[in-house]
Amino acid sequence: MRAHNLALVLHTVANSTSPPSRAAVAGATGLTRATVSALVDDLVAGGLLIEVDPPPRTGAGRPAVGLALTSTGPAGLGLEINVDYLAACVVDLTGAVRHRHVEHADQRPADPAQALAALGRLAAAARLAAEADGLVVAGAALAVPGLVAGGLVRVAPNLAWQDVDAVAALRAVPELADLPVTVDNEANLAALGELRVTGGLSNDRDRSPGPTDAGPSGNSFLYVSGEIGIGAGLVIDGELYRGVRGWSGEIGHVTVYPDGRPCRCGSRGCLEQYAGQEALAVDEPLAAAALGIALSAVVNLLDVPVIVLGGAYAPIFATLREGIEAELRARVLTSGLAPVTLRAAALGPDAAMRGAADTIIRGVREDPAAWLRRSA
Amino acid sequence: MRAHNLALVLHTVANSTSPPSRAAVAGATGLTRATVSALVDDLVAGGLLIEVDPPPRTGAGRPAVGLALTSTGPAGLGLEINVDYLAACVVDLTGAVRHRHVEHADQRPADPAQALAALGRLAAAARLAAEADGLVVAGAALAVPGLVAGGLVRVAPNLAWQDVDAVAALRAVPELADLPVTVDNEANLAALGELRVTGGLSNDRDRSPGPTDAGPSGNSFLYVSGEIGIGAGLVIDGELYRGVRGWSGEIGHVTVYPDGRPCRCGSRGCLEQYAGQEALAVDEPLAAAALGIALSAVVNLLDVPVIVLGGAYAPIFATLREGIEAELRARVLTSGLAPVTLRAAALGPDAAMRGAADTIIRGVREDPAAWLRRSA
DNA sequence: CGGAAATTGTTTAGTGGTTGAATTATTTGA
DNA sequence: TCAAATAATTCAACCACTAAACAATTTCCG
Structure with missing residues (x-):
């Protein structure tokens, strides 16, 4: 209590x-x-x-x-590994980014151990810098562009990773050995980053004890990250939904055209083939329509009131918008009752890393008693 | 506390x-x-x-x-109004069905007031019978085949209802005037009914304090109800997900073939046109494929491990199964890592009514203190 | 200016609900 | 027949919250 x-x-x-x-x-x-x-x-x-x-x-x-x-208390270490860069940042309890280290380098030629060792060095440096400021790093979270289950990166196609124990690799770095470390999907964490920046502050759930409990929109949205693949993070009432096995958000492989283009996943007509980065470069209107069809399915199924476009979609949001909204108007059953809000992501490429750091400070915020015991 | x-x-x-x-x-x-x-x-x-x-x-x-x-304590009154019948049942705290009244009659010619008055009589009779057994009816819940928001039935196409205040109509019956009454979508409540009968008892969430928190499948499934329209109820970890505005589960209007058959909702290629009751009668393999495509989207997005087919799908489950599973295997990204379980609903046409009654006793179970105050 | 009113924060006594240990009750087994 | 085992109750202590009085510090108003 x-x-x-x-x-x-x-x-x-x-x-x-x-x-x-x-x-x-x-x-x-x-x-x-x-x-x-x-x-x-x-x-x-x-x-x-x-x-x-x-x-x-x-x-x-x-x-x-x-x-x-306080801005001199616990802090979260956010890490990200992606196709062309490594990154680490430190976020304090107030949500401010205190340190930010990015290292641009193509990770595809590197094997997982090399890449993680390099990231470990970056992380150690960030931690050192943070502690010089009087911060205490409470934990680290790593964002990867792949499927994560049971603490393992099961498969990250664009890094050519398979069953990599990233947590163990990071904790092998002496400066990080004592930190609790978690891994999560990049889109999931980016969604959390977005939540923190936009809806995170006005929490609709514990508003004053009004009689009506027909919750207004709340902090619910779908974050769609358009990279080489397409991932999504679903936030419901301020909480990330990870799926029963942690494999939610694979919107890139939602079928858009059942007999359409073959996909590397073995299926046909996946969204990724029409709205992935390659397809996007060739035919934007097609990408918008395909996105609209897939997003309509999400809204019909889940009644999500807001969709946030991130990753490669964010900079070209203006040109995509109308095409997507046309499909939403036509295909969402309840679009006449209340429209779906479409907007570009507020955070740039840092979203996942920021979201990762945020999971740590969120942990402290949700169980301050644990922190007090620790620092007592 | x-x-x-x-x-x-x-x-x-x-x-x-x-x-x-x-x-x-x-x-x-x-x-x-x-x-x-x-x-x-x-x-x-x-x-x-x-x-x-x-x-x-x-x-x-x-x-x-x-x-x-106890089987002589609080009880829930479950009500259902559908195209060709009215129904009421009383379920006690143990989950046993104590009374069950069904009245077959086409409701389409009746206007909402007539239909609800008839249902009110049925409900009053059920309540009387229950109280003769020593039960105390703690509340009633009504299942309707339509969209519900803010306690109102916004639209129920197959009943030709629009903006009907069903709660008020029921509470106008003198014998029900003192009861708390709620309304909900039929598929949502059927999903809850299914939950009670199958997964409801083994609650994975408050298992002993094991170290691993990578929750095993838990009570998570998608219930798909194939009637004239197609609705779905999503249960995650034993809890019904209603959507931000209560409009989740409209799987019937998920796009399956973007340029396909026109739908009465104004869109094209909706699942309902390929796997609704009319289409089902004409071409079962087509229905199975369409269902498989739409369900693949659900699994890719939400990582739901179990899909339950109810309503008109339940009796023909055996013939649908292979066609659906073929699509799931091909289109679900993680089907190789862990297959999706497909099964027929355990409850027959009573599912929604049972689920409705269950919401009431669930209320008592989740806040017994309120009941104790009341009976003190 | 000076006192009344207002507002914040602390102190103190009281209460509800849990814990932990000792106690009672009731069975099995040697 | 007595020791060991298990179930349930009793009782003193304790923790955290509440309510109300109190202390501190300001503004308002005559």
């Missing part, structure tokens, strides 16, 4: 636009001022919150003390 | 195969025997649990007292 309330308080502070007072937090959470005081004291002592200059005064009464997330 | 633990204990008892003792519940939940004793006493006093004959002895020691859900 204590753990839950600590998270609740932290969450409330994080989602406030201006530094709230203890009393404001109490009002927002429904807890007593006394309880919030006690919880806040713990969070301050544990280095998760700091007291800051009070927000501009409003009326009579003793002046409030503002609360904010 | 008390409320949470009450639910936890009730859940543990409900999901046990043989009547567990208080000590067994304590072991399974991680609570102390003392705490469980106190909680169980409340649940027994409130009429949710009963003490039953102990399970067969195992060794030395004081014999245990078995615990089980």
